Amino acid sequence: MRDTLRRLLRQRKAAVGGTLLLGFLLVALVGPWFVMDPTELMGQPHQPPSSAHWFGTTGQGQDVLAQTVVGARETLAIGFAVGALVTLVGALVGITAGYLGRRVDDALTLTTNIFLVIPGLPLAIVLGAYLPSGPFRMVVVLTFAGWAWNARVFRAEALSLRGRDFVAAAVVAGESHLRIITRELLPNMASLVASSFIGNTLYAVGAQVGLEFLGLGDVGSVTWGTNLYWAGNDAALLTRSWWIFVPTGICIALVGFSLTLLSSAIDELTNPSLRAPPKAPSAAVVHAVASPEQEAATPGALLSVRELSIEYMTQAGPSRVVDQVSLDIAPGEVFGLAGESGSGKSTLGSALLRLLPSSAAITHGRILFDGTDVTALSPEALRAFRWSRVSMVFQSAMSALNPVLTLGEQFHDTLAAHGGNSRASSYARARELLSMVGLKPELVDAWPHQLSGGMRQRVGIALALALEPRLVVMDEPTTALDVVVQKELLQRVVELKERLGFAVLFITHDLPLLLALADRVGILQAGKLVEVDTAQRLRTDARHPYTRLLLSSFPHLGAADAPTPSPDVLEQATSALKPPLAASPGGRR
Numbered sequence: 158m159r160d161t162l163r164r165l166l167r168q169r170k171a172a173v174g175g176t177l178l179l180g181f182l183l184v185a186l187v188g189p190w191f192v193m194d195p196t197e198l199m200g201q202p203h204q205p206p207s208s209a210h211w212f213g214t215t216g217q218g219q220d221v222l223a224q225t226v227v228g229a230r231e232t233l234a235i236g237f238a239v240g241a242l243v244t245l246v247g248a249l250v251g252i253t254a255g256y257l258g259r260r261v262d263d264a265l266t267l268t269t270n271i272f273l274v275i276p277g278l279p280l281a282i283v284l285g286a287y288l289p290s291g292p293f294r295m296v297v298v299l300t301f302a303g304w305a306w307n308a309r310v311f312r313a314e315a316l317s318l319r320g321r322d323f324v325a326a327a328v329v330a331g332e333s334h335l336r337i338i339t340r341e342l343l344p345n346m347a348s349l350v351a352s353s354f355i356g357n358t359l360y361a362v363g364a365q366v367g368l369e370f371l372g373l374g375d376v377g378s379v380t381w382g383t384n385l386y387w388a389g390n391d392a393a394l395l396t397r398s399w400w401i402f403v404p405t406g407i408c409i410a411l412v413g414f415s416l417t418l419l420s421s422a423i424d425e426l427t428n429p430s431l432r433a434p435p436k437a438p439s440a441a442v443v444h445a446v447a448s449p450e451q452e453a454a455t456p457g458a459l460l461s462v463r464e465l466s467i468e469y470m471t472q473a474g475p476s477r478v479v480d481q482v483s484l485d486i487a488p489g490e491v492f493g494l495a496g497e498s499g500s501g502k503s504t505l506g507s508a509l510l511r512l513l514p515s516s517a518a519i520t521h522g523r524i525l526f527d528g529t530d531v532t533a534l535s536p537e538a539l540r541a542f543r544w545s546r547v548s549m550v551f552q553s554a555m556s557a558l559n560p561v562l563t564l565g566e567q568f569h570d571t572l573a574a575h576g577g578n579s580r581a582s583s584y585a586r587a588r589e590l591l592s593m594v595g596l597k598p599e600l601v602d603a604w605p606h607q608l609s610g611g612m613r614q615r616v617g618i619a620l621a622l623a624l625e626p627r628l629v630v631m632d633e634p635t636t637a638l639d640v641v642v643q644k645e646l647l648q649r650v651v652e653l654k655e656r657l658g659f660a661v662l663f664i665t666h667d668l669p670l671l672l673a674l675a676d677r678v679g680i681l682q683a684g685k686l687v688e689v690d691t692a693q694r695l696r697t698d699a700r701h702p703y704t705r706l707l708l709s710s711f712p713h714l715g716a717a718d719a720p721t722p723s724p725d726v727l728e729q730a731t732s733a734l735k736p737p738l739a740a741s742p743g744g745r746r
């Protein structure tokens with residue numbers, strides 16, 4: 158907690174926003190003792206700023222500085238009180254609904270939705286007419302009108318946390334609902350609570366000033382809203398007495414600005430991916446290659462990667478994660494890319510479709526695909542190129558499918574984006590693709606959550622094959638699956654590859670799996686391709702020490718001194734993957 162606070166203070170946005178807000182709080186707390194009585198008629202009306210009245214006088218002769226300073230107290234007090242109450246009520250209702258679910262959720266969600274459809278202003282007017290005037294009325298009115306949005310946000314967060322293992326573990330351990338909510342859920346929502354509180358305070362200050370300006374507050378009190386109300390009533394605009402409303406207006410804008418800065422700082426602190434990444438060089442793709450002969454693709458190769466280097470721009474400067482990699486993939490070949498975690502496999506795979514994040518740049522080299530220089534494609538050409546010529550199967554079957562669209566719709570989106578025809582023809586193609594990967598065609602109307610992990614990954618493969626690409630990049634497609642499902646899936650991939658003739662770049666850290674599946678394997682170490690060879694040769698005659706180290710970490714792969722190897726994974730996988738894999742295309746590195 159102290160560490161979070163320290164990091165928050167180090168953030169420029171938080172420092173500026175916090176200092177501004179603290180300044181206003183200080184003025185609101187002690188300022189009223191140092192200024193004149195804001196209600197007393199001290200001088201001539203409509204007097205511009207002078208040494209007697211630094212901010213001038215109002216249309217009735219009161220001191221504008223005193224009104225601005227004293228007005229801060231009630232405005233901010235109500236703002237923070239409403240901010241806290243709206244957050245509290247919203248969190249209570251939302252978390253209870255999301256965590257308990259069923260009937261409680263139905264009832265609370267219905268209530269929340271009713272509040273959401275009632276327009277805030279009429280609700281505030283009606284409530285205001287029945288409640289005794291004063292700050293209390295404003296707090297009740299704004300809390301009543303504002304809690305529902307917050308409840309929706311907290312409910313969504315509770316629903317997502319409820320499914321997490323640590324909550325299931327607390328339930329199994331017999332913890333009470335109250336304890337689970339306060340000990341398991343709430344601490345995990347700390348950043349949401351903090352940013353909601355700041356956002357709600359911003360809402361409260363704005364809404365309060367708005368209502369009071371319309372005369373719906375207590376016009377006898379001194380707040381920033383009533384200052385503006387009286388400025389309007391005293392014709393400050395008509396008489397061009399700008400000093401009556403400008404100081405209050407500036408204060409409201411500055412408080413809003415400081416709260417916005419704080420809210421954004423909290424978001425960035427709790428979610429580092431929101432921080433603006435350091436900028437990649439403006440020429441994100443550089444085409445230089447060392448030698449002219451490297452300019453050309455290898456004859457007969459489907460893909461030629463030439464001296465490719467990729468850098469991420471980090472706070473500490475550029476970090477090269479792919480370093481001068483050159484490789485070729487032949488039509489119909491399965492090329493395996495192996496290497497330990499963080500060696501740059503996924504970065505290299507994403508670069509083939511130019512799917513790198515904005516903080517990454519291809520700083521050197523070329524990607525030549527079937528006569529196309531991928532590194533030089535315009536955004537429009539790239540859109541047409543991706544998926545129709547090179548597609549991808551992503552690692553996480555869980556998150557690669559859109560949870561709110563049926564499978565048919567997801568196929569239709571992909572086909573329509575590449576000039577597909579009617580929805581009916583997309584659905585027909587989707588059924589065909591589903592049966593091709595061994596799923597029932599009727600699943601076209603299913604939602605992703607109705608499928609198992611293995612089924613989802615098959616859908617991912619079907620989607621990747623929808624436009625009959627010539628190369629499919631598979632980035633750890635089986636990592637999250639158990640060995641049986643993994644085996645079935647890979648068998649299917651090999652069958653489809655034999656039938657349709659596409660090539661595969663298969664990325665994984667599971668070297669035994671690759672040696673069984675791939676025609677050739679490349680070993681990536683810290684961004685460098687240290688060895689490329691046929692799977693057969695790598696198994697028995699690996700040359701690079703890093704390859705040998707990787708192989709030796711799997712004792713069943715022939716290490717003579719390995720303790721009684723368990724059933725040979727390689728043998729199992731090879732026998733599963735019929736027909737036998739083709740020999741390597743020669744002549745490439």
Ligand SMILES: Nc1ncnc2c1ncn2[C@@H]1O[C@H](COP(=O)(O)OP(=O)(O)OP(=O)(O)O)[C@@H](O)[C@H]1O
Nearest residue numbers: 469471478497498499500501502503504505514666
């Ligand atoms: N957005 C990013 N900003 C900065 N560095 C990054 C970013 N994404 C990845 N990296 C770094 O790039 C390197 C390569 O990451 P990459 O994901 O390509 O490795 P990998 O071999 O696919 O790993 P794994 O097998 O664990 O998926 C890692 O050191 C990682 O920390």
